[in-house]
Amino acid sequence: MVAMMKAESRHEQPSFGATLWDGIAGRCPSCHLGKLFAGYLTLAPRCENCGLDYQFADAGDGPAVFVILVTGFVVVGLALIVEILYMPPYWLHGLLWGSLAILLPLVLLRSFKGVLIALQFRHKAEEGKLASK
Numbered sequence: 072m073v074a075m076m077k078a079e080s081r082h083e084q085p086s087f088g089a090t091l092w093d094g095i096a097g098r099c100p101s102c103h104l105g106k107l108f109a110g111y112l113t114l115a116p117r118c119e120n121c122g123l124d125y126q127f128a129d130a131g132d133g134p135a136v137f138v139i140l141v142t143g144f145v146v147v148g149l150a151l152i153v154e155i156l157y158m159p160p161y162w163l164h165g166l167l168w169g170s171l172a173i174l175l176p177l178v179l180l181r182s183f184k185g186v187l188i189a190l191q192f193r194h195k196a197e198e199g200k201l202a203s204k
């Protein structure tokens with residue numbers, strides 16, 4: 072069964088949405104069943120289902136950059152909207168947006184890392200190498 076799934080996973084290209092969902096859910100980008108993570112952000116050494124070695128996976132600073140951009144957009148946008156509509160005291164702004172600026176990255180970071188690794192697997196992205204003759 073596992074050998075058959077390995078053969079299928081090599082030839083089939085999942086849809087872009089399925090790739091994104093694998094990353095968000097933290098599942099193996101090859102078989103879509105095994106776990107990608109062994110901890111909160113720590114990758115498992117390989118897929119427990121199909122045996123895919125996760126050595127190829129290196130998201131680098133990408134997830135943090137996207138999380139910073141998204142969090143900044145959401146927090147600043149909501150702060151502006153709330154200020155324009157309700158004009159709450161500054162201590163309430165600090166409480167609301169300070170909490171959201173801490174919690175939102177904690178929620179998003181794992182999903183963004185999973186998505187970038189799933190996209191890396193889908194597009195076979197790897198470090199650039201000079202062609203040798």
Ligand SMILES: [Zn+2]
Binds near residue numbers: 101104105121122123
């Ligand atoms: Zn797998």
